[in-house]
Amino acid sequence: MIESDVILPNQAATERLAAALAAEARPGDVILLSGDLGAGKTHFARAFINALTPAPEEVPSPTFTLVQTYDAAAGGAPVQIWHFDLYRLKSPDETLELGIEEAFGEGISLVEWPDRLGALKPREHLELRLAITGDAARHATLLPTPAWQDRAAAIAKAFA
Numbered sequence: 801m802i803e804s805d806v807i808l809p810n811q812a813a814t815e816r817l818a819a820a821l822a823a824e825a826r827p828g829d830v831i832l833l834s835g836d837l838g839a840g841k842t843h844f845a846r847a848f849i850n851a852l853t854p855a856p857e858e859v860p861s862p863t864f865t866l867v868q869t870y871d872a873a874a875g876g877a878p879v880q881i882w883h884f885d886l887y888r889l890k891s892p893d894e895t896l897e898l899g900i901e902e903a904f905g906e907g908i909s910l911v912e913w914p915d916r917l918g919a920l921k922p923r924e925h926l927e928l929r930l931a932i933t934g935d936a937a938r939h940a941t942l943l944p945t946p947a948w949q950d951r952a953a954a955i956a957k958a959f960a
C-alpha cells in the first residue's frame with residue numbers, strides 16, 4: 801500500500817478533497833473515514849454527498865440513526881450513497897441489519913468509526929485518516945487498497 805498525505809489548511813480544503821474523491825467514486829466503493837471526535841469525518845461526508853446529489857442535501861450526522869442514505873449519481877449512473885456512523889454500534893453483526901451488504905455491494909459507502917466493522921471491513925476500500933493539526937487545519941492520510949491506488953495517488957498529487 802502506498803499512502804499519501806494531504807494538508808487541509810481549512811474547511812474549504814476538506815470540501816475540495818471530498819469533491820475530488822466523489823468525482824472518482826463508483827458503485828461498490830467503500831471509503832473508511834477514521835480520526836478522532838471532531839476530526840471532520842462528517843464534514844467530509846457532507847461535501848462528498850453534496851458533490852453527487854442534484855439538489856443541496858442537509859446531511860445530518862447519522863450519530864443515532866447509524867446510517868442515512870442518499871439518491872445520487874456517479875459517472876452519469878444512479879447510485880445510492882450510504883453514510884454510516886458506527887460509533888454507537890454494539891457488535892459488528894448489527895451492521896448486517898443496517899444493510900451493509902447491499903451498501904458495500906452496489907452503493908457508495910462512507911463509514912465513520914470503521915474500526916467497529918471488525919472482520920466485516922471490506923478487503924477493497926480507501927481509508928481516509930483525518931488528524932487535527934490546528935483550529936481549522938487537518939492532516940489527511942489516504943490509505944488505498946489496490947482498487948483505489950491509482951485514483952488516490954492522482955488526487956493526492958493534485959493537492960500537493
Ligand SMILES: Nc1ncnc2c1ncn2[C@@H]1O[C@H](COP(=O)(O)OP(=O)(O)OP(=O)(O)O)[C@@H](O)[C@H]1O
Nearest residue numbers: 810811814836837838839840841842843936937938
Ligand atoms: N479543515 C477542516 N476540515 C473539516 N472540519 C473542520 C476543519 N476545520 C474545522 N473543522 C470543524 O471541525 C468540526 C468537525 O466536525 P465533524 O462533525 O465533521 O467531525 P467528526 O469527525 O464527524 O466527529 P464525530 O467523531 O463526532 O462524528 C466541524 O465543526 C468543522 O467545522
Ligand SMILES: [Mg+2]
Nearest residue numbers: 841842861912
Ligand atoms: Mg461525525
